[in-house]
Amino acid sequence: MRLDARVPHGPLEKKWDNFRQAMKLVNPANKRKFKIIVVGSGLAGGSAAASLGELGYNVDCFCFQDSPRRAHSIAAQGGINAAKNYPGDGDSVWRLFYDTVKGGDFRSREANVYRLAHLSCNIIDQCVAAGVPFAREYGGLLDNRSFGGAQVSRTFYARGQTGQQLLLGCYQALQRQVAAGQVKMHTRAEMLDLVVSGGRARGIVTRDLVTGKVERHSAHAVVLATGGYGRVFYLSTNAMGCNVTATYRAHKRGALFANPCYTQIHPTCIPVHGDNQSKLTLMSESLRNDGRIWVPTKGGDTRMPGQIPEDERDYYLERKYPSFGNLAPRDIASRSAKEACDGGRGVGHGGRGVYLDFTDAIRRLGKDAISARYGNLFDMYQRITAENPYEVPMRIYPASHYTMGGLWVDYHLMSNISGLFVLGEANFSDHGANRLGASALMQGLADGYFVISDTLGHYLAHEKPDILATDHAAFNETETEVKARVDKLLSVNGKRSAASFHRELGHLMWDKCGMTRNAAGLKEALEKIPEIREAFWNDLVVPGTGAQLNQSLEEAGRVADFLEFAELMCVDALERDESCGGHFREEHQTDDGEAVRNDHDYCYVAAWEHKGVGEKPALHKEGLEFESVELATRSYK
Amino acid sequence: MNFKLHIWRQDGPQDAGRMERFDVSDVSSDTSFLEMLDLLNEQLVSGGKEPVAFDSDCREGICGMCSLVVNGIPHGPDRGATVCQLHMRHFTDGQEIHIEPWRAKAFPVLRDLIVDRTALDRIIQAGGFISVNTGAAPDANSIPVPKQAADTAFEAAACIGCGACVAACKNASAMLFVAAKAVHLAQLPQGQPERDDRVLKMVEQMDREGFGNCTNQYECEAVCPKAIPAVFIAALNRDFVKAAVTAQ
Numbered sequence: 001m002r003l004d005a006r007v008p009h010g011p012l013e014k015k016w017d018n019f020r021q022a023m024k025l026v027n028p029a030n031k032r033k034f035k036i037i038v039v040g041s042g043l044a045g046g047s048a049a050a051s052l053g054e055l056g057y058n059v060d061c062f063c064f065q066d067s068p069r070r071a072h073s074i075a076a077q078g079g080i081n082a083a084k085n086y087p088g089d090g091d092s093v094w095r096l097f098y099d100t101v102k103g104g105d106f107r108s109r110e111a112n113v114y115r116l117a118h119l120s121c122n123i124i125d126q127c128v129a130a131g132v133p134f135a136r137e138y139g140g141l142l143d144n145r146s147f148g149g150a151q152v153s154r155t156f157y158a159r160g161q162t163g164q165q166l167l168l169g170c171y172q173a174l175q176r177q178v179a180a181g182q183v184k185m186h187t188r189a190e191m192l193d194l195v196v197s198g199g200r201a202r203g204i205v206t207r208d209l210v211t212g213k214v215e216r217h218s219a220h221a222v223v224l225a226t227g228g229y230g231r232v233f234y235l236s237t238n239a240m241g242c243n244v245t246a247t248y249r250a251h252k253r254g255a256l257f258a259n260p261c262y263t264q265i266h267p268t269c270i271p272v273h274g275d276n277q278s279k280l281t282l283m284s285e286s287l288r289n290d291g292r293i294w295v296p297t298k299g300g301d302t303r304m305p306g307q308i309p310e311d312e313r314d315y316y317l318e319r320k321y322p323s324f325g326n327l328a329p330r331d332i333a334s335r336s337a338k339e340a341c342d343g344g345r346g347v348g349h350g351g352r353g354v355y356l357d358f359t360d361a362i363r364r365l366g367k368d369a370i371s372a373r374y375g376n377l378f379d380m381y382q383r384i385t386a387e388n389p390y391e392v393p394m395r396i397y398p399a400s401h402y403t404m405g406g407l408w409v410d411y412h413l414m415s416n417i418s419g420l421f422v423l424g425e426a427n428f429s430d431h432g433a434n435r436l437g438a439s440a441l442m443q444g445l446a447d448g449y450f451v452i453s454d455t456l457g458h459y460l461a462h463e464k465p466d467i468l469a470t471d472h473a474a475f476n477e478t479e480t481e482v483k484a485r486v487d488k489l490l491s492v493n494g495k496r497s498a499a500s501f502h503r504e505l506g507h508l509m510w511d512k513c514g515m516t517r518n519a520a521g522l523k524e525a526l527e528k529i530p531e532i533r534e535a536f537w538n539d540l541v542v543p544g545t546g547a548q549l550n551q552s553l554e555e556a557g558r559v560a561d562f563l564e565f566a567e568l569m570c571v572d573a574l575e576r577d578e579s580c581g582g583h584f585r586e587e588h589q590t591d592d593g594e595a596v597r598n599d600h601d602y603c604y605v606a607a608w609e610h611k612g613v614g615e616k617p618a619l620h621k622e623g624l625e626f627e628s629v630e631l632a633t634r635s636y637k
Numbered sequence: 638m639n640f641k642l643h644i645w646r647q648d649g650p651q652d653a654g655r656m657e658r659f660d661v662s663d664v665s666s667d668t669s670f671l672e673m674l675d676l677l678n679e680q681l682v683s684g685g686k687e688p689v690a691f692d693s694d695c696r697e698g699i700c701g702m703c704s705l706v707v708n709g710i711p712h713g714p715d716r717g718a719t720v721c722q723l724h725m726r727h728f729t730d731g732q733e734i735h736i737e738p739w740r741a742k743a744f745p746v747l748r749d750l751i752v753d754r755t756a757l758d759r760i761i762q763a764g765g766f767i768s769v770n771t772g773a774a775p776d777a778n779s780i781p782v783p784k785q786a787a788d789t790a791f792e793a794a795a796c797i798g799c800g801a802c803v804a805a806c807k808n809a810s811a812m813l814f815v816a817a818k819a820v821h822l823a824q825l826p827q828g829q830p831e832r833d834d835r836v837l838k839m840v841e842q843m844d845r846e847g848f849g850n851c852t853n854q855y856e857c858e859a860v861c862p863k864a865i866p867a868v869f870i871a872a873l874n875r876d877f878v879k880a881a882v883t884a885q
Contacts, residue, residue: 125774133788173769548648
């Protein structure tokens with residue numbers, strides 16, 4: 001299979017304009033003749049559905065929650081980057097582009113990243129016009145802050161709730177289109193399969209989560225904006241409902257899955273407190289501006305932190321990275337915490353935690369100043385742990401947070417299946433092997449507001465796809481398979497809940513395919529995953545029926561897909577025999593533990609083709625060519 | 638810790654429903670309220686029994702999905718927090734806990750503790766937006782917004798649409814929800830052209846959905862997980878009267 005990324009010709013700065021000048025258009029009167037399915041209602045899906053509705057297309061939008069406003073984009077705290085250069089501190093589209101490519105450790109597609117940086121300014125304009133209440137200065141203009149190690153202040157924010165405010169902005173635009181009759185919203189509906197016929201995406205099969213009814217929906221094109229797969233680790237900062245089902249089902253129907261081993265582990269989360277824990281909570285990484293991270297120098301030190309004298313503490317980030325100190329990038333800070341805990345020096349429950357200590361900052365700046373900066377975060381921490389971080393150091397530990405991998409897409413955001421488009425975290429394209437802070441929101445909205453409306457229009461005008469009737473054989477077959485799978489889940493009649501298998505898989509993945517990986521561990525995981533999967537299909541229990549609201553059934557279906565997908569992740573992690581960004585192979589590091597990339601052999605996108613459950617997938621490579629930047633080694637010493 | 642739970646069970650919208658008694662034991666005080674229910678459900682599922690259906694998603698107090706009345710209080714006894722942010726250390730060992738769904742005519746129960754809140758979406762559809770198409774926006778800094786107005790807009794926009802305000806109100810009024818959106822958009826210059834129309838339409842839709850009227854009890858404010866102040870309802874009323882008079 002030849003992977004054509006369809007990157008337009010011309011210099012980097014002109015590629016998007018060149019595409020737009022040459023693209024085919026759909027006549028306004030003809031747009032209403034096209035039906036588009038959008039799955040997902042977060043920043044990418046919500047903005048896409050709203051924008052396509054405004055243009056006059058007939059859109060069907062699906063989400064599994066009770067309202068499109070609940071999508072997990074809502075939980076993003078920090079902010080959104082844009083190369084506006086309002087502070088006049090030397091920012092530019094080029095600089096944002098370069099920072100993003102470098103942050104991704106040179107494993108992303110240059111042209112896509114440049115377009116992202118280019119469109120970033122339009123996003124802020126759009127959001128302000130829609131009423132998003134960004135933080136402002138006293139003169140009434142927009143405020144910016146620096147974020148994620150950038151040397152400029154380019155992050156727009158709305159306190160610690162930027163994702164919420166951006167999502168409500170596009171949710172409101174979406175609801176306006178629902179009222180106008182352009183978008184039909186299907187809530188509490190879960191996509192369970194993609195319908196493909198003649199090499200084209202023709203529609204989807206869904207399950208109504210209230211009535212249990214399996215339904216067919218056909219369209220001229222299908223847009224997936226279904227988020228990431230971070231819950232493969234069971235515990236993560238993702239919402240309970242986040243899952244891989246939509247993208248994995250599309251993968252099983254022929255869509256290539258790219259770079260599944262690229263996952264981001266965020267360094268500052270509240271540690272696990274016990275076996276019953278369902279999810280982890282992120283603490284904004286802005287805390288590292290004033291908090292000092294340390295562990296006791298001796299393992300097994302059970303004294304209270306305040307009783308441990310200075311010379312018996314190891315401020316390990318300050319020691320190892322004197323110039324960046326506690327502000328080292330996410331992947332490095334996460335790995336260092338793991339290393340300290342693996343060495344037996346971790347603190348708190350199970351020894352999986354490190355101190356984030358504000359004592360010095362409070363002494364230097366006063367409690368009021370710290371409260372003004374981080375008051376809401378301190379309150380949140382105290383609410384969860386019942387400890388007062390003004391008096392005792394916080395305890396933090398890394399957690400799964402974001403997944404850079406996703407379905408392979410070309411420059412048009414179309415997968416290798418004609419008519420199947422993939423946006424936001426669900427695709428692989430913009431963040432390479434590591435995502436920088438405040439760039440996930442940017443990508444979701446760039447894809448949904450500005451890219452898809454042009455590239456989808458071009459597809460419809462150029463390819464003139466027809467629409468299949470929902471009684472076509474392709475729909476019959478897919479629906480039959482979906483119903484059979486639902487019945488199979490209900491009929492195992494074993495003893496264990498889906499959650500118990502999910503936890504078992506999560507522990508294994510966290511251990512063998514988490515912050516660091518090695519060949520032996522990955523091979524072990526590849527042996528164990530099929531065993532867990534087999535146990536799942538022999539001993540699962542799902543009470544109730546398929547013809548009702550049945551949360552056990554929903555969960556079981558998602559876990560079943562994670563049990564297959566996890567194998568793909570490990571295969572990819574094993575094949576990529578280098579360290580890059582969030583993918584750290586222990587075999588490839590310098591003497592002092594830094595990642596060693598191998599540009600000669602691995603400067604490509606690994607796009608995997610499904611060959612059957614338990615079969616080795618086929619690897620297709622898209623070579624990454626960097627015309628405009630030079631590949632450099634990241635250094636934060 | 639051990640708890641005696643009384644939980645509302647209802648098989649579907651047509652079922653009359655009833656309270657059922659459950660025991661959970663060996664719960665750590667650091668466990669969250671919803672994790673305690675997870676524990677109960679896992680016991681039920683392992684025994685082949687149907688688990689208690691309840692809504693939750695982000696479990697960090699921002700998505701607005703969770704919606705339980707705990708011992709008579711929407712989101713439970715901890716103020717300024719959703720029920721997913723509530724921890725068992727707020728209860729005493731052996732305590733009896735009553736768990737019920739949001740109760741309101743406009744929020745029909747779908748199953749057990751899950752209710753249908755699409756009425757809130759329809760209120761937003763009636764006018765809770767600014768009519769601007771993608772691509773038509775001027776430069777973001779071309780219209781300054783006084784910081785105070787932006788901060789007030791944010792305070793109102795922090796609403797997570799959970800519906801606790803409705804569940805707490807003896808009239809099942811959605812006034813705080815409507816007020817939060819109306820005030821958010823009315824504070825901004827971008828929201829002015831549709832200000833009157835928006836308020837009239839949203840209030841009309843609220844009435845049509847079967848929500849009750851506000852009688853100034855402020856229970857909505859007391860249970861709001863984002864502490865949205867009831868004074869916004871006064872601002873909504875002011876805008877509504879002005880819009881109604883101008884429209885004639």
